[in-house]
Amino acid sequence: MVTAIVFVKADVARIHEVAEAIAALDGVSEVYSVTGDNDLMAMVRVRRHEELNDVIPGRLNKVPGVVGTETHIAFRTYSKHDIEAAFALGLPDAD
DSSP: OEEEEEEEEEOGGGHHHHHHHHHTSTTEEEEEEOSSSOSEEEEEEESSHHHHHHHTTTTGGGSTTEEEEEEEEOSOOOOHHHHHHHHOOOOOOOO
16 A cells, blocks of 8 residues: 655635645545644545556646645555564453
8 A cells, every 4th residue: 555645735715625625535534624834634545656657646646726846755654553462462451
């Protein structure tokens, strides 16, 4: 699985519509409204790097109201869920 984090600058009057349109795209797992220099952050998850071209410049960048994007490719995922699973031994809780 390849994950890309895409920061999106949107037309201020259309942020809600842009977010909904991006969230509806195949390959986009979630969209967040964010503070800072960008308006939205989209998580793109695909099976192969080649598919990023179809999702990001092919469709996401063409959503009406998208002014610009900045894409970052994730190398590795860290999450609390992953860490808990790695240390779970399947033993009953000690009371």
